Amino acid sequence: MLTIKNLQADVEEKNILKGLSLDVKPGEIHAIMGPNGSGKSTLGYVLSGREGYQVSGGSAELNGENILELEADERAKKGLFLAFQYPVEIPGVSNMEFLKASVDATREYQGKEALDTVSFMKLAREKCKAVNLDPSFLKRGVNEGFSGGEKKRNEIMQMMLLEPSLCILDETDSGLDIDALQVVADGVNACRDENRSFIIVTHYQRLLDYIVPDKVHVLSDGKIIKSGDKSLALELEEKGYSWIEKE
Amino acid sequence: MSDVIDEYVKTEYEAGFVTDVDSETIAPGLSEDVIRFISAKKNEPDWLLEWRLKAYKAWLEMDEPEWAHLNYPKVNLDEVSFYSAPKSMENAPKSLDEVDPELIATYNKLGIPLHEQEVLAGVAVDIVFDSVSIATTFKEKLAEAGVVFCPISEAVHSHPELVKKYLGSVVPQKDNYFAALNCAVFSDGSFVYIPKGVRCPMELSTYFRINEANTGQFERTLIIADEASHVSYLEGCTAPMRDENQLHAAVVELVCLDDAEIKYSTVQNWYPGDENGLGGIYNFVTKRGVCHTNAKISWTQVETGSAITWKYPSVILRGDNSIGEFYSVALTRNFQQADTGTKMIHLGKNTKSTIISKGISAGKSSNAYRGLVRMSPRADGARNFTQCDSLLIGDQCAAHTFPYIESKHPNAIIEHEATTSKVSDDQLFLCLQRGIETEKAVSMIVNGFCKEVFKELPMEFAVEAGKLLEVSLEGSVG
Numbered sequence: 191m192l193t194i195k196n197l198q199a200d201v202e203e204k205n206i207l208k209g210l211s212l213d214v215k216p217g218e219i220h221a222i223m224g225p226n227g228s229g230k231s232t233l234g235y236v237l238s239g240r241e242g243y244q245v246s247g248g249s250a251e252l253n254g255e256n257i258l259e260l261e262a263d264e265r266a267k268k269g270l271f272l273a274f275q276y277p278v279e280i281p282g283v284s285n286m287e288f289l290k291a292s293v294d295a296t297r298e299y300q301g302k303e304a305l306d307t308v309s310f311m312k313l314a315r316e317k318c319k320a321v322n323l324d325p326s327f328l329k330r331g332v333n334e335g336f337s338g339g340e341k342k343r344n345e346i347m348q349m350m351l352l353e354p355s356l357c358i359l360d361e362t363d364s365g366l367d368i369d370a371l372q373v374v375a376d377g378v379n380a381c382r383d384e385n386r387s388f389i390i391v392t393h394y395q396r397l398l399d400y401i402v403p404d405k406v407h408v409l410s411d412g413k414i415i416k417s418g419d420k421s422l423a424l425e426l427e428e429k430g431y432s433w434i435e436k437e
Numbered sequence: 438m439s440d441v442i443d444e445y446v447k448t449e450y451e452a453g454f455v456t457d458v459d460s461e462t463i464a465p466g467l468s469e470d471v472i473r474f475i476s477a478k479k480n481e482p483d484w485l486l487e488w489r490l491k492a493y494k495a496w497l498e499m500d501e502p503e504w505a506h507l508n509y510p511k512v513n514l515d516e517v518s519f520y521s522a523p524k525s526m527e528n529a530p531k532s533l534d535e536v537d538p539e540l541i542a543t544y545n546k547l548g549i550p551l552h553e554q555e556v557l558a559g560v561a562v563d564i565v566f567d568s569v570s571i572a573t574t575f576k577e578k579l580a581e582a583g584v585v586f587c588p589i590s591e592a593v594h595s596h597p598e599l600v601k602k603y604l605g606s607v608v609p610q611k612d613n614y615f616a617a618l619n620c621a622v623f624s625d626g627s628f629v630y631i632p633k634g635v636r637c638p639m640e641l642s643t644y645f646r647i648n649e650a651n652t653g654q655f656e657r658t659l660i661i662a663d664e665a666s667h668v669s670y671l672e673g674c675t676a677p678m679r680d681e682n683q684l685h686a687a688v689v690e691l692v693c694l695d696d697a698e699i700k701y702s703t704v705q706n707w708y709p710g711d712e713n714g715l716g717g718i719y720n721f722v723t724k725r726g727v728c729h730t731n732a733k734i735s736w737t738q739v740e741t742g743s744a745i746t747w748k749y750p751s752v753i754l755r756g757d758n759s760i761g762e763f764y765s766v767a768l769t770r771n772f773q774q775a776d777t778g779t780k781m782i783h784l785g786k787n788t789k790s791t792i793i794s795k796g797i798s799a800g801k802s803s804n805a806y807r808g809l810v811r812m813s814p815r816a817d818g819a820r821n822f823t824q825c826d827s828l829l830i831g832d833q834c835a836a837h838t839f840p841y842i843e844s845k846h847p848n849a850i851i852e853h854e855a856t857t858s859k860v861s862d863d864q865l866f867l868c869l870q871r872g873i874e875t876e877k878a879v880s881m882i883v884n885g886f887c888k889e890v891f892k893e894l895p896m897e898f899a900v901e902a903g904k905l906l907e908v909s910l911e912g913s914v915g
Contacts, residue, residue, distance in 0.1 A: 240866050262869040272870050278863040282885030291881065292871035299872065331885065332867075348871065 191216045191387045192356055197248035198412075199236045206232045208412035209248065214356070217384040221398055221423060222391045224409035225431045230391045231275065233409070234360045238272045239265050252356060267299035271354035273345040275361040280332035285344070288332045289314055289351060296352055317350045321377050339370035346377035357381070358389045363397040375400030395423040408434055462521040467514055469493065472621055475520050479590045484601065492610040492620030499614045505776040506805040506837055509745050512684045512719060517653045519622045563588065563627045563643045575639065582638050584668075585630040589657055592628035599630055603661055607690040607725050607753070615686040615721040615747075619655045623688065626656035631666035631697070640895055642671040645687075653684040660690070662697035662732075669700040669895055682710075682744060684719050691726030691734055695756065698733045699726060702894055703750075707742035714772030714801075717744025724748065730756030730785070737893045740767040740777065741906065749807065751780035754788035754819075761790040764890040768883075768906060769802035769834070778808035778839075783816040783849070792823040795887050798834035805837040812849035819846065825855040828886050830879070880907045 192214040199207040206229045214220050224230050236243045237250060239262035250258050257265050280288065290310055297304055305313065315325045321343040333341050342362055349357055359378070363371055378388065378401050390401060398406070398420065406422040407414045408431065416422065416434050426434075463474060472493055476486040501511060563586065579586050585596060593600050610620045627643040645656060662668055685707060693699050701724075710717025720743035726734040736750040746769075752761030763779035781790035790810065798804040810821045827836035838855050860882050868878030884891070884903055891899050 238870055240870075241862065262866065263872050263874050266870050266872040274867065274870075276863075278861065278867050280864050280867070280882055280885060282888040283881050287881070288868075288871070288873075291873050291877065292868075295872040295874070295877075352871070 192252055194250045195248055197250055198246045200244045200246050206412055210413055214387045216387060218404045219388040221403040221406045222389060222409050223426055228409045229412045230409055231360055234272050234358045238262060238270055267296050269355035271349050271352055271357045273349060273359045273362050275364060277333050277341040277345055279334045281334050283332050284329055285332050286328040293351055317347045321347045322373050323347060338365040342366060342374055346374055350381060356387050360391050363392055395427040398423045410435055462518050465516050465518045467519055471519050475622060481593060485593060489621050492617050495611045496617035496621055499617055501614050505747055507745055507774050507776050517684055519653060520624055582635055583632040584637050586641055587628055589626045589628040589659060603659060603692050607727050608688050608723050616688050616723040619686050619688040623655045623657035626658045629660040631662045631668045633663045634665045637668040640669050640671060644673045656687045658689040660699060661692045662699050664694045665696040667698045671702045673704045682717060682719050686721045689724040693726055693728045693732040693734050695730045700735045703738040705740045705742050709742045709773050710744040712771050719745045722748040724750035727753040727755055728759035731758045732756055733760040735762040737764040744773060746775040746777050748777045749779055753782045755784045757785040758787045759785055763792045764893040765794045766887045766890045767804055768797040769804045770799040773802045776805045776807055778806045780809040781821060783812045783819040787818040788816055790821045793889050794825045795890055796827045796836055797883055798836050799830040801833045803835045807839040809841040810851055812844040812846045814845045816846050816849055820850045823853045827857040829859045
């Protein structure tokens with residue numbers, strides 16, 4: 191699925207990722223934890239091809255293909271999905287219009303048949319229901335006036351619609367109350383599939399009570415310094431990050 | 438992210454070709470003789486010649502205004518020709534079959550078929566080429582409803598009483614420098630009269646085209662909606678690409694009598710100049726309407742063209758309970774400059790006005806909104822709502838807002854909201870990450886920004902306007 195080898199990346203000429211390696215197999219859920227400034231969000235942006243994030247070394251292959259040379263929209267269409275920590279508003283562009291453009295572009299790229307408007311709307315309404323969003327949200331501007339929790343559920347709804355092969359959730363749990371957290375987790379769990387993998391970036395182990403990871407990694411100063419199973423997250427919760435950094 | 442958008446900055450101006458017709462164009466420069474020549478060409482009655490000369494004398498005493506947020510070398514009027522007409526129009530063709538095929542081909546190329554069977558269903562079109570009107574479609578069908586829709590030069594002869602009564606009644610000869618110039622030299626334009634109680638059976642549209650080099654276009658439009666009538670009117674404009682600047686100084690007057698309604702939409706796509714700021718139309722336009730009791734005037738404009746735009750479609754709310762609306766999208770890119778907005782003059786009681794202005798600036802352009810809301814001492818219960826939003830694309834453009842509010846009535850309500858935003862890297866990245874390409878993403882974001890205005894356009898043209906914006910944006914973002 192995803193193989194990252196010795197990945198190095200700079201932001202504004204500052205070296206952030208310093209040789210990160212990660213191997214995610216189909217169907218696996220990997221959690222990435224780590225202190226502030228360790229490069230967690232940078233990893234998501236580098237993989238998804240955001241402008242301003244310069245790769246200075248290493249490689250990243252998605253399904254055997256080097257993705258680092260591709261444009262951001264091509265990576266997305268090849269099945270890489272990033273759920274944003276702070277989803278941005280696009281006033282006046284309806285969620286429906288946005289999602290249709292997104293799904294159309296993706297399906298066309300993947301050589302799938304285009305969905306007609308009626309089937310698309312039906313599908314979109316279904317997915318809304320799955321994340322407990324009222325279908326009226328489809329008519330509103332993208333994230334316009336949504337609460338924090340609604341924005342995050344909107345992200346998960348998009349993920350469900352696009353059916354990506356690799357989903358990166360960038361601190362999707364931040365700012366969520368316990369009910370919204372449950373909804374998000376249910377959405378992710380419903381999407382679990384033997385061919386779909388997840389990278390879940392989080393500060394807290396709380397989310398991992400609901401989404402049980404296969405592996406947990408600790409990212410510190412641009413490198414993965416420790417990997418383990420779910421129990422590592424609990425240990426971190428108890429002891430903080432400093433004990434590993436000292437090791 | 439702006440580097441990415443930079444790649445999309447090359448678009449051709451699609452309407453920029455020149456039609457090769459043999460034209461009669463008078464020598465450049467302005468004098469009484471030129472005015473007499475124009476008037477004689479159109480076989481005008483004496484009163485109109487006198488009217489023109491009076492305007493000319495007033496104009497000689499006036500100075501070009503300098504208060505607008507615009508920076509441009511003044512047009513040397515000694516180098517401008519004030520009249521140009523295709524020779525084939527010398528003996529006015531009686532039907533479309535007699536119109537020079539070269540001219541018909543021009544409009545076909547611009548996507549405006551003149552033959553009625555091909556015309557957009559339900560839209561009558563008057564076509565103005567340089568200084569003359571070359572064709573008006575659906576005249577007979579309109580006549581059945583009693584609607585008059587013809588070149589103003591024709592109306593001078595066929596409806597002299599109406600022209601004499603209303604010409605200059607909304608925009609007086611001495612109103613401003615460009616309006617006075619127009620009064621002196623106006624060549625052609627459209628005339629519309631909707632009789633009492635008639636709802637015009639189709640959209641009316643005028644299409645303006647400047648073709649000849651070194652000429653100015655000075656069209657004059659007069660629309661009279663008699664009591665309880667209704668009309669929706671649209672104008673469109675294009676010009677060839679030329680390196681020198683060309684002057685366009687039009688005047689539009691709307692007379693909206695008791696209980697009548699006029700909806701006036703403009704899609705302005707004059708040649709904006711090239712990417713280095715060379716050439717382009719100087720668009721200095723005076724548009725104003727007067728509303729009598731319970732009348733309503735609605736201006737909707739989508740402005741993407743012209744090197745310089747100086748334009749403030751206004752409404753004088755003279756009658757009680759009258760309504761004025763102004764919906765505007767102005768897009769500037771490269772070195773375009775726009776200073777545009779509206780004036781809402783509330784004279785009557787319970788008058789209402791709404792102003793929605795959306796300015797989009799890209800490239801090195803400058804886009805200013807300038808609007809006046811005035812509540813007179815007798816405008817009891819008057820209300821205005823203004824919303825003025827600016828969207829910046831890239832970091833070398835500018836947006837300005839100059840609202841003027843004058844209230845002389847204690848219970849008048851005036852609301853003003855203004856925002857400035859940028860097409861942000863975050864928005865673009867969200868779109869890209871969802872598989873939507875940059876170009877499509879920018880166009881989607883900008884269309885979303887303009888949505889409130891587009892929904893005011895007549896249906897056929899809302900699509901057109903969206904496309905025009907998309908085409909203009911391809912070349913604009915950076």
